[in-house]
Amino acid sequence: MADHDTLLALRGLSASYGKVAALDPLDLTVERGQIVTVIGANGAGKSTLLNAIMGALPNRGHSRGHILFQGRDIQGWDIERRVGEGLTLVPERRELFASMSVHDNLLLGGFRLHRAGVRGWRDTLDEVYALFPRLRERAAQLAGTLSGGERQMLAVGRALMARPALLMLDEPSLGLAPRVVREIFQTIAQLRTTGVSILLVEQNARAALHVADTGYVLETGAVVLSGPAAMLAGHPRVVESYLGLGRQTAG
Ligand SMILES: Nc1ncnc2c1ncn2[C@@H]1O[C@H](COP(=O)(O)OP(=O)(O)O)[C@@H](O)[C@H]1O
Numbered sequence: 001m002a003d004h005d006t007l008l009a010l011r012g013l014s015a016s017y018g019k020v021a022a023l024d025p026l027d028l029t030v031e032r033g034q035i036v037t038v039i040g041a042n043g044a045g046k047s048t049l050l051n052a053i054m055g056a057l058p059n060r061g062h063s064r065g066h067i068l069f070q071g072r073d074i075q076g077w078d079i080e081r082r083v084g085e086g087l088t089l090v091p092e093r094r095e096l097f098a099s100m101s102v103h104d105n106l107l108l109g110g111f112r113l114h115r116a117g118v119r120g121w122r123d124t125l126d127e128v129y130a131l132f133p134r135l136r137e138r139a140a141q142l143a144g145t146l147s148g149g150e151r152q153m154l155a156v157g158r159a160l161m162a163r164p165a166l167l168m169l170d171e172p173s174l175g176l177a178p179r180v181v182r183e184i185f186q187t188i189a190q191l192r193t194t195g196v197s198i199l200l201v202e203q204n205a206r207a208a209l210h211v212a213d214t215g216y217v218l219e220t221g222a223v224v225l226s227g228p229a230a231m232l233a234g235h236p237r238v239v240e241s242y243l244g245l246g247r248q249t250a251g
């Protein structure tokens with residue numbers, strides 16, 4: 001059983017789409033305050049993992065095994081209930097309301113807290129603007145007119161407005177220029193100060209391992225390595241497959 005500092009514990013979690021297995025049973029732990037990364041190539045099963053935790057697998061996708069979140073097994077709960085319990089996912093496709101302002105997108109992220117009558121939920125807005133000064137500058141701008149990096153910041157900012165216990169990020173570096181990737185990862189490192197724990201899946205192993213405490217390497221649906229991020233960053237198998245020359249996209 002997980003101890004009190006364990007936020008998320010996956011035990012024998014597996015997933016499939018119809019009859020096709022996408023994830024072999026795996027164990028994974030996120031301690032409170034940690035940044036945990038799962039690195040893997042395209043198709044390794046990273047999004048499947050996050051969607052399984054969120055309870056949001058598309059296309060007859062289903063998962064088995066235990067998902068212990070804050071000590072309770074949430075396997076079988078619907079998405080709404082998982083969100084209410086403090087889980088938030090920023091999906092690969094940063095779904096924003098393009099025709100709404102940056103500010104209104106952020107307010108929508110806090111809607112659930114507002115509806116629940118949580119006092120001071122708007123204070124989170126100031127925290128988000130402090131983390132992302134660029135969003136404050138562009139508060140009135142329509143989300144659809146933002147650059148790729150700004151859109152990613154807005155997606156993360158909106159997720160933070162829900163004050164999640166665990167923030168799950170699906171490839172935040174996808175499609176962004178190296179300079180922007182650096183900026184996004186600096187902010188991810190900074191997020192620690194807000195008390196949120198992070199589960200980050202990435203193809204960009206270099207950037208992800210740099211910012212994470214612990215890492216897992218996922219290959220075709222199976223965890224092949226795990227341990228402290230600094231250890232993984234120096235592991236020959238990781239260096240050869242994920243950090244070799246030509247893969248230095250994060251700088
Ligand atoms: N909606 C889906 N329906 C059927 N198979 C899927 C679906 N999404 C992903 N898969 C399959 O599951 C495996 C893992 O995919 P995915 O989780 O998207 O990997 P990653 O996010 O690491 O790129 C792949 O073989 C992929 O083809």
Ligand SMILES: [Mg+2]
Nearest residue numbers: 046047048092
């Ligand atoms: Mg994916």
